[in-house]
Amino acid sequence: MDRLPDLQTSLLIRTDFADPAGWDAVRTAVTTPTEEDFLPNLHVVDDPAYRDATADQLVALAPEWALLILADRTALASAELPLLVVRVSPHENGRLRVIAERLWSIENNISLANMDWEEFTSSADEDGVLRGF
Structure with a gap:
C-alpha cells in the first residue's frame, strides 16, 4: 500500500470490495x-x-x-452505512462511527475547527454510532 495523499481534504477510503451495491450506496449518501x-x-x-x-x-x-473515513465491511453491512471516521493528529487520534448521511456534520465541523472531536464522540449513541445531535 502506498502512502495516502496529502490533499488538505478528508479521505473516503474504500476497504471493502465485496459489496459493490453497498459502496454505491455510500457514494450516493455522501x-x-x-x-x-x-x-x-x-x-x-x-x-x-x-x-x-x-x-x-x-x-x-x-x-x-x-x-480518514473508511467504508469498511462493518459500514457496508448495515443499511445505515456507519462509516468509520478516524481523526489523525500529532496530539490526539480518535475513532467514531457515523451514519453516511450525517458524515458532513463531522467532516465540515472538524475540518473548519468549528467543533471539538469530543463533541461528536459524546453525542454518539450507546452503540458508538453518531446519528445526529
Whole structure:
C-alpha cells in the first residue's frame, strides 16, 4: 500500500470490495446534499490496494493531520452505512462511527475547527454510532 495523499481534504477510503451495491450506496449518501445544502469535502480513494486495510494500517500511511473515513465491511453491512471516521493528529487520534448521511456534520465541523472531536464522540449513541445531535 502506498502512502495516502496529502490533499488538505478528508479521505473516503474504500476497504471493502465485496459489496459493490453497498459502496454505491455510500457514494450516493455522501454526495447528496442535505436540505440545507451541506456536503462533506472528500477525496475518494477507491483502490483495491487498500482492500481489507485496517484503521491502524491506514493511520500509518496518513498525513500528519488527516480525517480518514473508511467504508469498511462493518459500514457496508448495515443499511445505515456507519462509516468509520478516524481523526489523525500529532496530539490526539480518535475513532467514531457515523451514519453516511450525517458524515458532513463531522467532516465540515472538524475540518473548519468549528467543533471539538469530543463533541461528536459524546453525542454518539450507546452503540458508538453518531446519528445526529
